[in-house]
Amino acid sequence: xxxxxxxxxxxxxxxxxxxxxxxxxxxxxxxxxxxxxxxxxxxxxxxxxxxxxxxxxxxxxxxxxxxxxxxxxxxxxxxxxxxxxxxxxxxxxxxxxxxxxxxxxxxxxxxxxxxxxxxxxxxxxxxxxxxxxxxxxxxxxxxxxxxxxxxxxxxxxxxxxxxxxxxxxxxxxxxxxxxxxxxxxxxxxxxxxxxxxxxxxxxxxxxxxxxxxxxxxxxxxxxxxxxxxxxxxxxxxxxxxxxxxxxxxxxxxxxxxxxxxxxxxxxxxxxxxxxxxxxxxxxxxxxxxxxxxxxxxxxxxxxxxxxxxxxxxxxxxxxxxxxxxxxxxxxxxxxxxxxxxxxxxxxxxxxxxxxxxxxxxxxxxxxxxxxxxxxxxxxxxxxxxxxxxxxxxxxxxxxxxxxxxxxxxxxxxxxxxxxxxxxxxxxxxxxxxxxxxxxxxxxxxxxxxxxxxxxxxxxxxxxxxxxxxxxxxxxxxxxxxxxxxxxxxxxxxxxxxxxxxxxxxxxxxxxxxxxxxxxxxxxxxxxxxxxxxxxxxxxxxxxxxxxxxxxxxxxxxxxxxxxxxxxxxxxxxxxxxxxxxxxxxxxxxxxxxxxxx
Amino acid sequence: xxxxxxxxxxxxxxxxxxxxxxxxxxxxxxxxxxxxxxxxxxxxxxxxxxxxxxxxxxxxxxxxxxxxxxxxxxxxxxxxxxxxxxxxxxxxxxxxxxxxxxxxxxxxxxxxxxxxxxxxxxxxxxxxxxxxxxxxxxxxxxxxxxxxxxxxxxxxxx
Numbered sequence: 001x002x003x004x005x006x007x008x009x010x011x012x013x014x015x016x017x018x019x020x021x022x023x024x025x026x027x028x029x030x031x032x033x034x035x036x037x038x039x040x041x042x043x044x045x046x047x048x049x050x051x052x053x054x055x056x057x058x059x060x061x062x063x064x065x066x067x068x069x070x071x072x073x074x075x076x077x078x079x080x081x082x083x084x085x086x087x088x089x090x091x092x093x094x095x096x097x098x099x100x101x102x103x104x105x106x107x108x109x110x111x112x113x114x115x116x117x118x119x120x121x122x123x124x125x126x127x128x129x130x131x132x133x134x135x136x137x138x139x140x141x142x143x144x145x146x147x148x149x150x151x152x153x154x155x156x157x158x159x160x161x162x163x164x165x166x167x168x169x170x171x172x173x174x175x176x177x178x179x180x181x182x183x184x185x186x187x188x189x190x191x192x193x194x195x196x197x198x199x200x201x202x203x204x205x206x207x208x209x210x211x212x213x214x215x216x217x218x219x220x221x222x223x224x225x226x227x228x229x230x231x232x233x234x235x236x237x238x239x240x241x242x243x244x245x246x247x248x249x250x251x252x253x254x255x256x257x258x259x260x261x262x263x264x265x266x267x268x269x270x271x272x273x274x275x276x277x278x279x280x281x282x283x284x285x286x287x288x289x290x291x292x293x294x295x296x297x298x299x300x301x302x303x304x305x306x307x308x309x310x311x312x313x314x315x316x317x318x319x320x321x322x323x324x325x326x327x328x329x330x331x332x333x334x335x336x337x338x339x340x341x342x343x344x345x346x347x348x349x350x351x352x353x354x355x356x357x358x359x360x361x362x363x364x365x366x367x368x369x370x371x372x373x374x375x376x377x378x379x380x381x382x383x384x385x386x387x388x389x390x391x392x393x394x395x396x397x398x399x400x401x402x403x404x405x406x407x408x409x410x411x412x413x414x415x416x417x418x419x420x421x422x423x424x425x426x427x428x429x430x431x432x433x434x435x436x437x438x439x440x441x442x443x444x445x446x447x448x449x450x451x452x453x454x455x456x457x458x459x460x461x462x463x464x465x466x467x468x469x470x471x472x473x474x475x476x477x478x479x480x481x482x483x484x485x486x487x488x489x490x491x492x493x494x495x496x497x498x499x500x501x502x503x504x505x506x507x508x509x510x511x512x513x514x515x516x517x518x519x520x521x522x523x524x525x526x527x528x529x530x531x532x533x534x535x536x537x538x539x540x541x542x543x544x545x546x547x548x549x550x551x552x553x554x555x556x557x558x559x560x561x562x563x564x565x566x567x568x569x570x571x572x573x574x575x576x577x578x579x580x581x582x583x584x585x586x587x588x589x590x591x592x593x594x595x596x597x
Numbered sequence: 598x599x600x601x602x603x604x605x606x607x608x609x610x611x612x613x614x615x616x617x618x619x620x621x622x623x624x625x626x627x628x629x630x631x632x633x634x635x636x637x638x639x640x641x642x643x644x645x646x647x648x649x650x651x652x653x654x655x656x657x658x659x660x661x662x663x664x665x666x667x668x669x670x671x672x673x674x675x676x677x678x679x680x681x682x683x684x685x686x687x688x689x690x691x692x693x694x695x696x697x698x699x700x701x702x703x704x705x706x707x708x709x710x711x712x713x714x715x716x717x718x719x720x721x722x723x724x725x726x727x728x729x730x731x732x733x734x735x736x737x738x739x740x741x742x743x744x745x746x747x748x749x750x751x752x753x754x755x
Contacts, residue, residue: 015725018738052727200683203724238630238667239720277630279665282721296625298664314623357685357726364727395684431684445687449721455664558745560697580700582693582744 004042006083007061011124013048013210014203014242016056020072021045024056027075035079047211049124050365051111054094059106059124066106067092097361097383111362111381116343118351119167119204119327120367123211128246131253134214140259142333143218143225147267152182152226159226159329161337163349168194168285168322169400169426170502171348171415181227181309181319189229190318191220192308193326194290195236195243198282199398200449202429204353205323207365209236209243212327213250217260217273219329224271227319232273235290239280247275282399282453285427286501287312287320289455300457301501322427324353344370348414358395358431359386368413375409378432389434393517397426399446399453400506402513403439422513424506438535439518440525444472446510454503461504464495468511475522476536478529485522489515534596537581541597544585546571548593555585555594601642608646610635615650622651625661629668638672674709674716676754678702681731683722690743691730695719697747698732714754 010016010025028043049057054068058078065088067078074092081087093102094109106112117123126133134140146155160175181189193216197205209216220232236244251273254260262270276294283289284299291313293299312318328350332340341349348370354377357363361383368377374394378384385391393403402423411417415425433442447469456462471488474480492508499505515522524530531539544555544564549571556564556572563579566572574585574594586594614631618624628651632643639662648655662668680686680695695706698717702710709716725731728740732750739750 014723015727018723018725018728018731018740052725055727197724198721200687200722201685201726203722203726206724239723277627278667279626279630280667280721281665293626294623296621296623296627296661298660355685355726357729358688363685363729398684429684431688433688437688442688445684452666560700560744560748580696582696584693584744587743 005040006042008041008043008078009046009059009061009124010043011047011049011055011057012045012128013052013055013207015048015052017242019056021056023072024058024070024075027072028058028079031076031079032083034076035084037079037083041079041083044127045129046125047123047128048207048365049106050120050207050367051106051109051362052365053361053363057124064105064107066094066104066109068094110383111364111366114372114376114381115367116351116369117367118331118340119208119215119324119353120211120365121331122215123207126212128211128213129249131214131250131257134212135257138330138334139214140218140257142330143221143259144265146222146225146333147265147269152228155222155226155333156182158337159332162332162340163337163344163347164325164328164332164340165348165415166322167324167328167352167428169397169424171425174321174325177309177319177321178223178226180307181229181317184310184317186317188231188316189224189227190313190316191223191227191229191232192287192290192294192313192318192320193220193232193234194285194287194320194322195234195240196278196284196290197237197240197323197427198285198453199427199429201357201431202355202398202427204355204365204428206240206243208323208327208353209240210246213243213247214254215330216323216326217250217254219326220273221260221264221271222329222333223319223321223326225269227317229317229319230270230272232271233276233294233313234273235276235278235284235294237280238277244275244277251275281455282449283455283501283503286503289501290320291318298455300455301503303500324428345412345414345417347416352413352425352428354428354430356382356430356432359389359434359437360384360432361386370414371412373410373412374404377413377430378409382432385432385434389436391432392435392437393433393439393442395423395431395433395442395510396429397424397506397509398429399449400424400502400509401426401429402509403433403442403517404513405517422509422516424509436533436535438476438531438533439514439521440472440475440531441533441535443511443514444469444476447472447507450503450507454507458498458500458504460495460498461500461507464491464499465504465507467491468495468508472511475525476531477538478525478536480526482526485515485526540581541576542574542579542581542583542586543595543597544572544574545593545595548591550591550593552590554588554590558584558588560584601640603636603642607635611643611646612650615647620651622653625651625653625658626665629658629662633668638669640670671707672709672713673718675714676734677716677718679718679720679733681721681723681725681729681733682719683726683729685722685726686730689729693744694730694732694742694747697744698751701747701751715751
């Protein structure tokens with residue numbers, strides 16, 4: 001490998017690529033060539049840095065300067081100023097929202113300070129399309145160690161002792177799962193990686209596969225050795241083309257290097273990985289559904305037991321783990337169970353990756369130790385609520401989780417505490433909501449999702465969720481009664497108790513948790529016919545205040561249906577019949593003359 | 598539904614795909630993915646060929662096609678518009694953006710304009726939550742879209 005004095009890391013995650021990340025790479029390379037610096041500077045396209053809010057991100061190595069919101073036009077200046085003249089380009093540095101000072105090293109940013117990166121250790125640091133860079137970061141060392149120094153049972157013991165639990169949502173102890181699969185006698189066993197990330201608003205698995213695909217391949221091979229299987233399958237969403245491409249490249253390079261394939265490290269152990277594509281079905285995150293989908297069938301779940309560990313893909317013992325779970329494995333083997341177990345709470349060890357999104361200043365992907373509080377995540381790392389609004393709720397666990405409020409902010413986050421609050425860890429989506437969000441509408445939004453994604457096999461989920469949705473719809477139209485609220489709660493509990501798989505068993509959570517935590521808001525819809533957050537269209541009207549309106553005509557120009565009339569410098573009026581309640585006028589008005597009634 | 602005449606060369610391409618997968622029933626989803634790339638959608642005629650080639654019941658093929666949201670039985674528009682309705686985009690106003698596309702194009706979600714130019718669909722999270730709300734038109738991604746931007750986005754393709 002050539003030795004470069006400087007490396008310029010450019011985020012090549014889906015988010016930053018959507019903001020012209022590719023053009024930035026091209027322009028940087030061009031600028032490097034223009035200055036004849038090809039032998040000194042290498043431009044590297046890496047995986048996701050996590051700080052998506054400020055993307056696209058460009059990081060300079062070795063001085064760790066972190067440039068944010070970079071455009072392709074900035075490339076020349078970065079090279080000529082930073083690399084040639086040795087001056088940091090101040091205007092592209094991150095500005096601390098509190099001190100208003102520039103921060104140049106990511107380590108000093110609030111967003112990164114409290115993070116510990118284990119699963120994301122290589123994301124945003126290495127070129128995911130080059131196996132050498134992974135190897136240079138101890139890559140495939142854990143596999144070598146396990147194959148040459150340990151029996152499968154010894155390796156399983158390390159995973160068990162580490163306390164690692166499944167990161168896909170359930171939180172089942174990983175080591176135990178491996179042990180069960182190991183103990184089943186069969187000459188053919190399968191290792192499956194669940195990369196069917198269906199939770200809307202969660203994108204950690206995609207980021208790991210895009211940014212560090214080898215960590216997953218290495219862990220799958222370790223798992224294969226431990227359970228006694230030589231076939232690996234990755235079930236990945238067809239909607240993730242970039243992750244699929246990078247995985248294909250990684251598998252190819254791993255085969256060439258001999259860390260996948262026959263007789264790995266000369267130990268006689270064979271292991272290879274193939275890809276299987278999902279086709280857009282949330283229920284396929286459930287392991288029995290996933291296995292059926294891989295067999296070319298409708299992705300419907302079946303009753304457990306038998307568990308996949310005993311009878312899974314093609315009836316063979318199958319160990320299914322999620323992407324993030326696998327990404328932790330090489331670190332546990334390399335650093336030891338004690339290291340991993342030293343992080344986290346009593347029953348939840350290590351770190352968890354969360355996709356922080358919604359009404360928060362720093363949207364992005366973060367990895368934090370278990371036991372951190374929601375307050376630290378939302379206010380210290382997330383930088384608080386957007387536009388100075390008031391925090392209202394945080395939704396964790398996606399469509400299976402619940403909405404937590406102010407009173408939950410200081411509870412240490414782990415599997416058991418979140419369950420006790422009526423939510424769950426889930427895959428790690430964390431959506432923050434402010435005072436403008438209507439919790440009934442949010443519950444309805446999730447139910448809409450569940451109704452669409454229910455596979456239809458069992459009646460409680462197929463029919464029950466549809467009824468839940470209809471009642472919620474009635475509430476948002478102001479047509480519901482207090483009796484409906486009782487039915488909503490009862491039905492929700494019945495669905496939880498009687499559904500066949502995890503989808504139905506958790507789908508009422510968004511409804512039940514919002515009913516518990518935002519009872520007043522439900523009552524306002526039902527009793528007073530009002531939506532306190534001003535979101536439910538049927539319960540509101542936009543009105544222009546005659547006193548405040550100066551007649552600037554901005555609102556009438558922005559109105560998509562020409563429902564606002566009025567002469568220049570005269571108060572305007574909204575035709576409430578024609579109004580589609582899109583809110584564009586209120587967003588545009590500079591005089592706060594438009595309000596919701 | 599009127600019979601559709603499939604191009605012979607494309608039919609052959611599909612048959613080659615089935616052969617490549619060794620007519621394995623377990624590869625049905627992979628075959629359908631390939632078929633959708635070839636034809637752009639999966640009409641009954643395509644499903645029939647797949648069923649014949651893999652020697653499975655056509656009801657089984659239809660069952661799989663309709664189960665997964667990625668497969669479609671109606672052709673998409675020349676410029677497929679997808680509005681992300683993941684939670685992050687939803688709380689940042691994606692619904693209003695979707696409403697505006699529906700209103701301007703006068704179609705419902707899942708439909709294509711009569712001239713075949715645009716189709717509108719909602720999708721679940723492209724994972725670019727930092728850019729919420731996100732709209733994709735074909736391969737192009739638009740971030741932080743407001744309802745008033747919709748007109749301009751559409752005019753790029755007119």
